[in-house]
Amino acid sequence: MQLHWDESAERFRQDLVEWLDAHAPSDDEMEAEPRLSTGHLPGWARKFQRAMFDDGWLVPGWPPERGGRNASPVEQMIYFEELARRNIQRAQNPQGLSICAPSILDRGTDRQIEDWALPTLRGEVTWCVGMSEPGAGSDLAGLATKAAVHEDRFVVNGQKVWTSGAHHADLCFCFVRTDTEAPKHKGISAIVIDMKSPGIECRPLEEITEQGHADFNEVFFDDVVVPRENLVGDLHDGWKIATGSLGHERAMLWINQATTFERAFQALRRAVTPTEDEALKETIAAHYIDLQALWIMGYRGFSKAARGRPSVESSILKLYSSEAEQRLQLTAVEALGPAALDLSRVSGAKFTRRLPWMMSYFRTFANTIAGGTSEIQRNIIAERVLGLPRG
Numbered sequence: 001m002q003l004h005w006d007e008s009a010e011r012f013r014q015d016l017v018e019w020l021d022a023h024a025p026s027d028d029e030m031e032a033e034p035r036l037s038t039g040h041l042p043g044w045a046r047k048f049q050r051a052m053f054d055d056g057w058l059v060p061g062w063p064p065e066r067g068g069r070n071a072s073p074v075e076q077m078i079y080f081e082e083l084a085r086r087n088i089q090r091a092q093n094p095q096g097l098s099i100c101a102p103s104i105l106d107r108g109t110d111r112q113i114e115d116w117a118l119p120t121l122r123g124e125v126t127w128c129v130g131m132s133e134p135g136a137g138s139d140l141a142g143l144a145t146k147a148a149v150h151e152d153r154f155v156v157n158g159q160k161v162w163t164s165g166a167h168h169a170d171l172c173f174c175f176v177r178t179d180t181e182a183p184k185h186k187g188i189s190a191i192v193i194d195m196k197s198p199g200i201e202c203r204p205l206e207e208i209t210e211q212g213h214a215d216f217n218e219v220f221f222d223d224v225v226v227p228r229e230n231l232v233g234d235l236h237d238g239w240k241i242a243t244g245s246l247g248h249e250r251a252m253l254w255i256n257q258a259t260t261f262e263r264a265f266q267a268l269r270r271a272v273t274p275t276e277d278e279a280l281k282e283t284i285a286a287h288y289i290d291l292q293a294l295w296i297m298g299y300r301g302f303s304k305a306a307r308g309r310p311s312v313e314s315s316i317l318k319l320y321s322s323e324a325e326q327r328l329q330l331t332a333v334e335a336l337g338p339a340a341l342d343l344s345r346v347s348g349a350k351f352t353r354r355l356p357w358m359m360s361y362f363r364t365f366a367n368t369i370a371g372g373t374s375e376i377q378r379n380i381i382a383e384r385v386l387g388l389p390r391g
């Protein structure tokens with residue numbers, strides 16, 4: 001069993017670290033021009049993402065023309081470890097990099113790749129993703145936003161909700177119903193909508209954890225005309241894109257979650273003074289065990305995925321890490337009492353705003369909902385991992 005990285009992997013790490021030291025934006029740059037939402041790319045973020053693309057550090061597993069360097073799975077793992085350790089986000093419009101660009105590279109035409117995917121990777125355009133609706137969240141196939149299909153255009157009417165960054169995004173990767181007669185999974189198409197089109201209204205939803213800022217939106221479409229060539233993939237075939245092969249880096253995403261949890265654990269140890277309270281000591285020890293379990297489970301899943309074997313760990317890690325962090329943040333809030341609202345007790349982190357413990361605790365609820373709620377994750381694990389019958 002090998003418990004260390006080999007020489008070439010360590011050289012890769014060294015190159016990356018040197019590059020990050022030379023190019024990562026400074027705190028001053030970030031403070032001078034704050035990011036307003038996940039649909040907004042400030043100047044420093046555009047510059048950093050462009051440099052990552054040009055030097056092959058944006059998506060290392062991809063070829064150079066797509067912002068990578070054909071990195072091996074182990075090198076990709078080191079990449080995510082270093083970024084997470086330094087709390088560096090490679091893209092400030094994550095939905096553009098992780099959902100929209102890969103979907104278009106996978107299913108789009110050459111023109112769509114040229115016009116949308118590559119500019120997204122270079123940090124030139126930003127995206128929002130229009131999936132959820134008031135009546136369609138976990139059950140995405142129930143979406144009702146309708147696009148009437150004409151020879152040269154679609155005409156879109158309906159409403160999306162929880163659309164992150166929509167009020168600043170240039171484009172929307174939008175899932176719409178194009179066939180109302182077909183079974184619900186079969187009548188959906190994916191289209192790209194220019195957010196400056198007449199007939200679009202964004203109503204930002206202020207969040208308690210965003211302290212006056214809004215990232216979520218309700219987005220209303222009223223007779224919005226979209227050129228027919230903005231269809232991605234085949235007509236009525238959007239379900240495949242919604243559920244599809246976006247997993248190119250999924251085996252690595254847990255590293256971010258484990259590192260965030262580790263940082264929160266260290267902050268908890270600093271914030272809660274040594275105590276005679278035996279129950280609290282035991283709770284803190286349980287959080288430490290959660291942390292070790294996360295790393296071990298993550299490495300086990302990665303080692304299977306790197307050898308091309310199916311790994312069930314990634315579906316378990318999302319559920320486990322989001323709920324473990326919620327338990328840890330609650331311990332901090334309960335131990336600190338009113339001090340949980342005190343900004344000065346919070347350790348700052350590059351690329352993220354400082355939040356009081358109470359706000360961090362509220363924020364953990366988002367992680368148990370976004371990307372599939374905990375209940376839906378439990379259904380998936382029960383059916384696909386444990387092989388239990390549907391209830």
Ligand SMILES: Cc1cc2nc3c(=O)[nH]c(=O)nc-3n(C[C@H](O)[C@H](O)[C@H](O)COP(=O)(O)OP(=O)(O)OC[C@H]3O[C@@H](n4cnc5c(N)ncnc54)[C@H](O)[C@@H]3O)c2cc1C
Pocket residue numbers: 095128129130131132133134136137138139161162163164165365366367369370371372373374375376379
């Ligand atoms: C931080 C964040 C960012 C987001 N960004 C976007 C975005 O950019 N674009 C976008 O389209 N959406 C976005 N969403 C929305 C997200 O995708 C939905 O919130 C999520 O899919 C759940 O849908 P819902 O809120 O409608 O809840 P519902 O699906 O209505 O669920 C309500 C409750 O019922 C439970 N439930 C539902 N179905 C089942 C079932 N079959 N079995 C057991 N329990 C069930 C759920 O677990 C939940 O507790 C974001 C959400 C968050 C938190």
